[in-house]
Amino acid sequence: MDDSMIIVSLDIGTTAMKVVVASVSKGQISVIGIGSSHAQGMNRGVIVDIDKASEAIxxxxxxxxxxxxxxxxxxxVSLPANGxxxxxxxxxxAINDQTKEIDNDDVQQVMSAALVKTLPAEQEYVALIPNDFSVDGFKNIKDPRGMIGSRLEFNGILYSLPKSIVHNVFKAVERAGLHVVHEVLAPAALSQVALNDGEKNFGAIIIDLGGGQSTASVIHDRKLKFSTVDTEGGNLVVHDISVVLNTTLNNAAKLQRYYGTVDTKSASNVEEFPVEVVGQDEPQAVTSExxxxxxxxxxxxxFSRLQKKLDSVKAFELPGGVIITGGLAEMDGVDRLAQKIFGVKVKVFVPKQMGLRHPAFTESLGLVSYAQSLNELDILAHEVIRQRKSTNYSDDTHFISQNENQTSKSYDSSSKTTSTPMGEKFKNFWKKFFD
Known part of the structure; x- marks a missing residue:
């Protein structure tokens, strides 16, 4: 079988729709096409006008x-972390025929058996990530297929989103004449390329500074464990410049792009540049400072609002620190301001692929990388979610609910190990939540 394939990613953003066509062979990604358009029908990361969004796509x-x-x-396609x-x-x-090897059907049945959580009427499942399996009490089995046993158990992590968000994404893509082969939560896609192996395993925070919103997520043990959305992003930075300097939004965007810095200490109070002011014939001089x-x-x-949310789950105790990406991450001094507020090491991630060397393309590249890394169990889990999306569940069990700021919560973030070696401490950081 030919091991090369074409993967097309679609990043639906507040300010831009970005499409990347990549050829993938033996794990190597080669970008062969890029398309971007001005986003329409979007508001703070979600689709609010399907027709306009589909046209931009x-x-x-x-x-x-x-x-x-x-x-x-x-x-x-990417799905936002909102809600x-x-x-x-x-x-x-139970496996009735104890002489039969466990196969794909058995794996999907046990995964389906795990989907017995009661979801609010407005939520639906979007992802199921396997942790491990047990066969007749033997635990920590990554792939039980081919084994023989009488009882098969499964542990994993479930993710859900508001139905309206998911529906609008799928509908807009469909109206654009496309088919969604896989949907990926945006933070998971970002982490695929923005974090190294150590950060993925032992824990790190990834912050996506987008145009319509800013999202902070915690990745631990290579899985998304927490995410919170702040409904402010690059558009409000441009809006602030426009209002304070009394200039158009287009002019404000150019000022932010060409002269903007977050580091007030390094900005010059002598260097000036002209700004076209509404109602005045001559440009006004404004200093970089x-x-x-x-x-x-x-x-x-x-950053201060995100810091409070991340502090609530003790995310800053994880060794990976903070990785910042997204369109607004290109501004000089973003990492230094973040480090001052968060009190941990901070770095900015920019893709290295030709044509994508801008932090705004991290998610597009991450979607391609995520798709090419899927194994057979991941695909089986995805099929289970697709089959069960429209099914109503009646079991009354706990789930992690969102608050009014669209933050995903964990069970008890107060627990951490202090007597074990450093590696084990962080490996078990979320043990109480997800074991």
Whole structure:
């Protein structure tokens, strides 16, 4: 079988729709086409006008298809973390024929048995991530297929989102003439490329500074364990510049892009640049320091709110620190301001692939990387979710609920090990939540 394949990712953002066409062979990703269009029908990371969003998606796909000389029909699409709920799940089934080897059907049955959580009417499942299996009491089995036993058990993590968000994404993609082959939560896609193996395993925080919102997520043991959304992003930074300097939004965006810095200490109070002011014939001179103060005020608010949410689950105790990406991460001084507020090491991630060397393309590249790394069990789990999305569940069990700020919660973040070696301490950081 040919081991090469084409993967097309679709990043539905507040400010831009981004499509990446990649050729993947032996784990190596080669970008062969990129398309981007101005986003329409979006508000703070979610689709609010399906028709406008689908038109913007079509435009981005057309550009990427033309550049790659590829017909685009199937896409891997990202789902925002707004309103995400995260909870552990377990399932068990009896295998009647004890001489029969465990196969795909058995694995999917035990995964389905784990989907007995009661979800609110407005929520639906979007992902099931396997942790491990047990066969006749033998635990920590990664893949039970081919084994023989009488009882099969499963442990995993379930994710759900508001139905309206999921429906609008699928509907917009469908109206754009495309088919979703896999949907991926945006933080999981980002972590695929923005974090190294140590950060994925032992725990790190990834912050996506987008145009319409800012999302902070915790990755631990290579899984998304917590996510919180702040409904402010790059658009409000541009808005602040526009209001304070009395200039148009287009001019404000250019000022932020070409002169913007978050580091007020390094900004010059002598260097000036002209700004077109509404109602005045001549441009007004503005210093780099003054522009920096406008930008830094908004960024400090965003980081301070995220800091409180992350502190609530003791995320800053994880050894990986903070990795910042997303369009707004390109601004000078973002990492230094974040480090000052968070009190841990902070770095900015920028993709290295040709044509994608901007933090705004991290999610697009992450979607491709996530899709090419899926194994057979991941695909089986995805099929289970697709089959059960429309099913109503009646079992009354606990799930992690969102608060009014659309934050996913954990059970008890106060527990941490202090007497074990450092590696074990962080490996077991979320043990109480997800074992």
């Amino acid at each position: 079509r435009e981005a796909v057309k550009k990427a298809a033309s550049q790659s000389n590829t017909e685009v029909h199937d896409v891997v 995400v709920q995260i909870f552990p799940c377990q399932g068990a089934i 003054y522009l920096s103060e406008i930008i830094a005020a908004r960024m400090q608010q965003i």
